[in-house]
Amino acid sequence: MTAFDVTDVLRRLVEDDVISLHALSALTRMREDALSSLLETPNGAAASRSSRAQPLSSDEVGRISLLTAQLTEGLRVDxxxxxxxxxxxxxxxxxxxxxxxxxxxxxxxxxxxxxxxxxxxxxxxxxxxxxxxxxxxxxxxxxxxxx
CATH class of the missing domain: 1.10.260 (434 Repressor (Amino-terminal Domain))
Structure with missing residues (x-):
């Protein structure tokens, strides 16, 4: 079984125009710059201190992880x-x-x-x-x- 890499899956959804960064921000009420920073960071690691965006909180990371799973795996439910x-x-x-x-x-x-x-x-x-x-x-x- 392969691990579900939330950042990679979410990055692909945005790159493939399945969902926009703006729509993700609206859906989650998370700042667009923080989401962008998350997607630009390899393997979902915390953004560097030089980044202007505030990192996502642990609650926000949990919510974006759940949403990513729901948008991909959840839609496979009959x-x-x-x-x-x-x-x-x-x-x-x-x-x-x-x-x-x-x-x-x-x-x-x-x-x-x-x-x-x-x-x-x-x-x-x-x-x-x-x-x-x-x-x-x-x-x-x-x-x-x-x-």
């Missing part, structure tokens, strides 16, 4: 599995029932339960509606919790 995980967050962590989720997302509870039991039997359009609305609900809950 869409049905990802939607199932969102339902799990809503039910197991937030205490919503299937009926609550259906009412809040204005979807049919039977479609939701059918997806939970056998995703392959649910038409793509219905999955799309479930995914977009459940994603919105997860995001709304995260904002309400201050996450």
């Amino acid at each position: 869409d049905d599995d990802r939607l199932r995980a969102m339902f799990d967050v809503l039910t197991e962590q937030l205490g919503l029932t299937h009926a609550n989720i259906a009412a809040l997302t204005r979807t049919d509870v039977h479609d939701l339960e059918r997806f939970r039991a056998t995703p392959a039997t649910v038409p793509p359009q219905t999955k799309y509606e479930l995914a977009s609305r459940v994603s919105y609900l997860v995001h709304a809950a995260a904002q309400a919790r201050g996450d």
Whole structure:
């Protein structure tokens, strides 16, 4: 198994125009100059003292590492599995029932339960509606919790 070199992977994402430094800064609320310094430093080592950018804090390094993994490895997760995980967050962590989720997302509870039991039997359009609305609900809950 190969180690996941966050700096190298993130550098490649920027170089390949998958994401811009500006977008990374906006996503993370980290200074663009500090992110640039991180990407210019071999193997993610701390920037030299002569660098004008303040180095990233350990919290920021952890957050950028998590985001890098999510933007690369996380997107390889099957869409049905990802939607199932969102339902799990809503039910197991937030205490919503299937009926609550259906009412809040204005979807049919039977479609939701059918997806939970056998995703392959649910038409793509219905999955799309479930995914977009459940994603919105997860995001709304995260904002309400201050996450």
